[in-house]
Amino acid sequence: MGGRILLVEDDRQIADYVAQGFEELGYTVDRADNGRDGLFLATDSQFDVVVLDRMLPAMDGLALLKALRAAEVDTPVIMLSALGSTDDRIAGLNAGADDYLGKPFAFGELLARVQALARRGRGPAKAMDTVLRCGDLEFDRLSRQVRRGARKIVLQPREFRLLEYLMQHQGEVVTRTMLLEAVWDYHFDPGTNVIDVHISRLRRKIDDGEAAPLFHTVRGAGYRLAAD
Amino acid sequence: MVRLVGAVFVLQLLSSAAAIFFLRTQMVEVVRADRVRQVVDVRDDLLAAFYDGGRGELADFILSRRGSAGDPTVFVALTGGDGPPLLSNLDRVPQVAVGPRPVPITVRRSPGGPPSEGMAVAGRLPDGETLVVGVASTSDRRFDLAFATAIGVTTAVAVLLATLSAAVLGLVISRRTHEIAETAAQLASGNFGARLAVDETGDGFDHLRGQINLMAERIDQLVSQLGAVSGALAHDLRSPVTRLSAALERAMARVEEPAALEALEAARADAEALRTMLEAALEVSRLEGGAVQDRRVALDLATLAEDLVELYEPLAEQEGVVLEAELHAAPVLADRELVSRALANLIDNAMKYGGRRIVVSTRMQGGKGVLAVADDGPGIAPEDRARAVERFVRLDNARTRPGGGLGLAMVAAVARLHGGALDLSAGDGGDDGSGGLVATLRLPA
Numbered sequence: 146m147g148g149r150i151l152l153v154e155d156d157r158q159i160a161d162y163v164a165q166g167f168e169e170l171g172y173t174v175d176r177a178d179n180g181r182d183g184l185f186l187a188t189d190s191q192f193d194v195v196v197l198d199r200m201l202p203a204m205d206g207l208a209l210l211k212a213l214r215a216a217e218v219d220t221p222v223i224m225l226s227a228l229g230s231t232d233d234r235i236a237g238l239n240a241g242a243d244d245y246l247g248k249p250f251a252f253g254e255l256l257a258r259v260q261a262l263a264r265r266g267r268g269p270a271k272a273m274d275t276v277l278r279c280g281d282l283e284f285d286r287l288s289r290q291v292r293r294g295a296r297k298i299v300l301q302p303r304e305f306r307l308l309e310y311l312m313q314h315q316g317e318v319v320t321r322t323m324l325l326e327a328v329w330d331y332h333f334d335p336g337t338n339v340i341d342v343h344i345s346r347l348r349r350k351i352d353d354g355e356a357a358p359l360f361h362t363v364r365g366a367g368y369r370l371a372a373d
Numbered sequence: 374m375v376r377l378v379g380a381v382f383v384l385q386l387l388s389s390a391a392a393i394f395f396l397r398t399q400m401v402e403v404v405r406a407d408r409v410r411q412v413v414d415v416r417d418d419l420l421a422a423f424y425d426g427g428r429g430e431l432a433d434f435i436l437s438r439r440g441s442a443g444d445p446t447v448f449v450a451l452t453g454g455d456g457p458p459l460l461s462n463l464d465r466v467p468q469v470a471v472g473p474r475p476v477p478i479t480v481r482r483s484p485g486g487p488p489s490e491g492m493a494v495a496g497r498l499p500d501g502e503t504l505v506v507g508v509a510s511t512s513d514r515r516f517d518l519a520f521a522t523a524i525g526v527t528t529a530v531a532v533l534l535a536t537l538s539a540a541v542l543g544l545v546i547s548r549r550t551h552e553i554a555e556t557a558a559q560l561a562s563g564n565f566g567a568r569l570a571v572d573e574t575g576d577g578f579d580h581l582r583g584q585i586n587l588m589a590e591r592i593d594q595l596v597s598q599l600g601a602v603s604g605a606l607a608h609d610l611r612s613p614v615t616r617l618s619a620a621l622e623r624a625m626a627r628v629e630e631p632a633a634l635e636a637l638e639a640a641r642a643d644a645e646a647l648r649t650m651l652e653a654a655l656e657v658s659r660l661e662g663g664a665v666q667d668r669r670v671a672l673d674l675a676t677l678a679e680d681l682v683e684l685y686e687p688l689a690e691q692e693g694v695v696l697e698a699e700l701h702a703a704p705v706l707a708d709r710e711l712v713s714r715a716l717a718n719l720i721d722n723a724m725k726y727g728g729r730r731i732v733v734s735t736r737m738q739g740g741k742g743v744l745a746v747a748d749d750g751p752g753i754a755p756e757d758r759a760r761a762v763e764r765f766v767r768l769d770n771a772r773t774r775p776g777g778g779l780g781l782a783m784v785a786a787v788a789r790l791h792g793g794a795l796d797l798s799a800g801d802g803g804d805d806g807s808g809g810l811v812a813t814l815r816l817p818a
Contacts, residue, residue: 162619249615252622342687
């Protein structure tokens with residue numbers, strides 16, 4: 146892994162934990178504790194992802210983001226906010242954020258989202274591919290055919306979308322909330338393991354009887370679809 | 374109210390009628406006494422004429438215009454003599470028994486004329502003739518007519534006034550009570566700033582309004598204190614909880630020992646539960662404070678519920694719960710995210726608190742969109758239902774199970790925000806608990 150992250154956060158303790166967390170995983174983390182420094186760093190250097198707090202001294206997160214986008218810097222930005230409501234999320238996304246995470250958040254959730262953004266910034270989007278592959282799993286988005294080797298797999302419409310999202314993000318950790326947002330378009334945490342059960346149903350259809358499982362559970366974070 | 378006004382109205386009419394009847398009786402009595410006196414006077418005059426001037430003088434007096442004949446109300450008959458009877462103002466001799474006192478009589482003054490009531494007295498003269506003297510007036514009828522008119526007019530005026538006053542009174546009372554009810558409804562729906570205008574007249578309504586305002590003031594204070602405390606608490610706890618989660622996750626990434634990992638995983642799960650609760654508490658504070666943008670769109674509750682049921686169906690199956698949907702079109706204006714969240718809470722609650730069969734239904738009823746979740750669990754006792762939707766309230770039988778006690782409060786807040794309501798009731802089995810719980814969310818179309 147690895148990559149360069151700009152962390153703009155004025156709560157020193159949270160910034161310490163987040164930075165340490167990323168550094169332990171091999172990321173380089175630059176830090177700013179106010180909006181003005183944050184904007185300066187973000188426009189001046191090349192980052193894979195900017196983690197931006199919504200409420201900052203000197204210049205607030207939304208203003209920073211708008212200035213950044215106005216300067217045509219398209220580094221992926223994930224916004225953090227104590228204001229986790231739908232209103233704030235939409236305001237953040239409208240200002241040009243690529244993702245939004247309400248405080249308090251689990252580090253695993255932030256990590257998964259940052260990784261997804263970093264990969265998206267680097268690699269070509271898989272969004273346009275007609276046929277997605279992961280190991281011997283083949284997923285045809287036009288004919289809506291799913292095969293594992295020679296075996297044809299029949300999926301429900303929602304399972305199809307779930308697998309599509311996992312295939313598009315193969316190799317990445319996707320969290321339950323990311324799936325809930327992308328596949329069901331709900332931006333709340335149902336609090337129970339509803340997603341886990343959907344995943345385990347899909348996993349049985351894909352992995353049962355196979356020598357190499359494609360579904361991997363990442364403890365404390367979510368799931369990863371990968372052929373390794 | 375209407376019945377009271379009606380009763381007052383009828384009583385008023387009855388008392389008017391009684392007064393008129395009493396007055397008439399009194400007047401009839403006065404007229405009667407007057408006539409008796411008149412009859413006696415006329416008879417005495419006639420007797421005086423008889424004793425002064427003999428029968429000739431009496432006859433002359435009876436027939437001359439100067440005497441009895443000149444007064445149209447007086448009639449006299451002298452009969453029993455040799456010749457035909459002498460009549461004045463009469464067409465024939467009336468049948469009156471000889472006696473000392475005047476008696477009531479009905480006479481006809483002219484052939485074919487109307488009968489009239491009067492008093493008459495008959496006496497025997499020394500020469501053997503009978504002298505009948507009476508007083509009657511043709512005005513009796515007019516008298517009655519006048520009374521009938523008086524009664525009619527009085528009744529009409531009474532009816533008019535009573536109707537008018539009933540209508541005005543009813544309208545005023547109804548308007549004032551509606552005003553008060555409206556404000557009470559606003560208070561109930563969470564608008565704790567609603568107040569009634571006090572007009573300083575000092576009447577009962579004014580007193581009531583003043584007291585309701587005082588009550589509202591007190592509620593407002595308590596609610597904002599509670600909201601501020603729980604909101605501030607949740608807000609202040611967020612950063613430490615975020616750090617706690619992060620620290621635990623980083624620790625988990627470092628240790629290898631299975632026992633340590635297990636302990637950390639348990640702590641992380643608790644931190645996660647705490648985080649979820651905080652988020653829910655903050656969300657409820659936000660919703661109750663009404664600090665939410667209006668994101669309502671036209672949507673069908675049936676579609677919304679279908680999506681949620683689809684989301685929960687695998688979990689229900691795994692838990693051995695039958696999750697059914699009975700969906701009928703219910704187009705409403707609603708915030709999809711919030712109502713979905715509310716429904717998720719209701720399904721979650723139903724599964725958590727013992728439902729083995731859960732039915733999610735949507736329909737239109739009384740112009741409102743209805744979204745109901747019915748379960749066959751132990752239900753909530755009627756006396757506990759109001760409390761069950763309060764923040765952080767968990768009923769006794771729920772205390773041992775996981776959950777933050779915010780689920781129903783959140784659903785109620787979403788309902789209020791939409792101008793709707795959340796009702797808790799027992800299912801078909803009744804209140805003894807066998808009917809389970811039906812949570813019904815009503816949203817304006």
